[in-house]
Amino acid sequence: MTEYNYDRFSTSHYTLDNFQGPAVGRKAQDFPMQTTDGARRQLLDFAGDFLVLEIGSITCPLYQSRRGKMKTLTDDYPHTSFAIMYVREAHPGEARSKHEDAEGKLANARALQFEDGEGRTILIDDLEGHAHVAYGSFPNAVFIINKKHCVVYYSDWNNPTATGRALVNLKAGKPAPGMGMFLPATPSIGIATLKNAGEGAGMDFLQGLPRLFWENLVKRNLRVLFRRPQPISPDMNC
Structure with a gap:
């Protein structure tokens, strides 16, 4: 197994055709996390009717490209909780290098x-990425989790339009539709x-x-x- 916090991006750090995160109908795992003000809280301690949990980092072009549309969803659904699980740097460079310690x-x-x-809300995973690994290790996956901590929607790559459709269905008491197409940054x-x-x-990035392109835009789609x-029922108990 390669080191979790890699020095340089390579596609070898990801099994792109075999996402290992929790599938729909599975129990979401809870983990202790850190907030940006240094406080500790549990990942699944949320007040809304659902938690929309997106994986991201400051060096991930896909995550950064989704933020505008995800902000719209946040505004449209004030009774739903939204959070970022901050993970390893997707594309570390000299300015934003791999995490050497929790402070970095x-x-x-x-x-x-x-x-x-x-x-x-930004919830920071530990340095070894225990929560990230449990949620599939991809750099920009998204999960919708109900109050009983069941995964009622997931996508290995976040497509905000598809995530929005899932919320519409779930809030209407209907199962979420399938995940959307992978879209490039x-x-x-x-x-x-x-x-x-x-x-x-x-x-x-260019080398990979x-x-x-082949694994995501072609095979995955x-x-x-x-x-x-x-x-899966929106209020299922798993």
Whole structure:
């Protein structure tokens, strides 16, 4: 097994055709997390009717590209809880390098909040990524979890439009539809994210781009087209 906090991005750090996170109908695991003000809280301690939990980091172009549309969902659903699980840097570079200690990870999460303007609650995983590994280890997965801590929707790659459709159904008492198509990062946001990560991040991304294209835009999206979603009640007890 490779080191969790890698120095440089490589597609070898991900099993792109075999997502290992909790599927629909499974129990979501709870973990102790840290907030950006240094407080401790549990991952599944939320007040809303559902928790929309998105995986992200400041160096992830996909996550950064989704933030605008996810902000709209946050505004549209004030009675739903939204949170970010802050994980390892997806594309570390000289400016935003891999996390060497908890303080470095906290600093990057705070930069995401105060410099980039992330308004959702940021919950910081531990340095070894125990929560992230339990939730599949992908850099921008999303989960919707009910009050009984059951996963009622997930996608290995967040598609905010599909996440919004899932919320519409769940709040109406209906099962969520299947996950949406994988969408690449917005070019301008992706370039800016890699540039801000520092030297090395962009080149590592370009080297992995052919496999990312094949595994996600082609193979993964074809699997989604032919997959039948599992109908799960929004209030199921697992």
